[in-house]
Amino acid sequence: MIAFSRRAAQLDTPLGVHAGTFVNTWTPEASRFAIEGAAASGYDLIEIPLPGADQRDGSATVALLDEAGLDAVVSLALDPSTDINTDDAELSARGERKLLDAVDFAASIGAGYVGGVTFSAMTKYSHPASAASRENSLSVLTRVAQHAGPLGVVVGLEYVNRYESNLLNTAAQTAEFIRALNDRGAENLLLHIDTYHANNEEVSQAAAVRDAGPHLGYLHIAENHRGLLGTGSIDWAGLFGALAAADYRGPLTFESFSGAVVSPETRDDIGLWRSLWHDPVEAAGHANSFLRAQLAIHSPQLT
Secondary structure (H helix, E strand, C coil): CCCCCCCHHHHCCEEEHHHHHHHHHHHCHHHHHHHHHHHHCCCCCEEEEEECCHHCCCHHHHHHHHHHHEEEEEEEEEEECCCCCCCCCHHHHHHHHHHHHHHHHHEEEEEEEEEEEEEEEECCCCCCCHHHHHHHHHHHHHHHHHHHHHCCCCCEEECCCCCCCCCCCHHHHHHHHHHHHHHHCCCCCCEEEEEHHHHHCCCCHHHHHHHHHHEEEEEEECCCCCCCCCCCCCCCHHHHHHHHHCCCCCCCCCCCCCCCCCCCHHHHHHCCCCCCCHHHHHHHHHHHHHHHHHHHHCCCCCC
């Protein structure tokens, strides 16, 4: 379970929003806009992508979170220059340093979770994962989890679609991977479902929840096209019914991106060639209302 200390600590199923819905940087002005926007839109926590070293004013972030009453989590995605799903020792060492850096940043702002694509680069691989690259990923994550544990930080593994990793593409694969980490003594780990990626790879959203089992601890809530919730083809009733059946206790975090907000680099990385919304405040508010309605209809015991 992820430890929270503000608004989310009072809730079984806190609602979160990815800061990338509001901003593409973490300057003082951007962080204030994102945190105040998240609070005004009714969220209980904000997910902060790991900022660059020149934008890490941890005390200022904590002050803003205290002022808004919001909790925070931290996320990142390894890239081809920081891949641990490799047998290249130098490349792996850079990835391990980035993961440890994310854990330390999270601890510095009182965030109890670091999640995302923590097990491989988020990229289109030209070959399958090898036994050696998988073993290296397991070894690195074992050390990262052991570093994170005493700091009160849980490490999450967000599996992604086949075009963005060759290692973990389903909840079943990720649950097996986490069990292998558990066998090595790494316990402070959880499985992170993103409904956008699950839509590409799973039999159904409900099946993903069932396959995740007790390891499930965090969800990214996104439409199949990453636009406004309820305007695509995701089976929300099936998802929330499965969460209720599993007695899920953990965050549900809205993640959506628009070309009106993200940086050109992020746009190109994720192939965001069209914008499905332009007003972040409107998009975040709509998502909050949508999620609360879905919980009330399909999973009232989780509200």
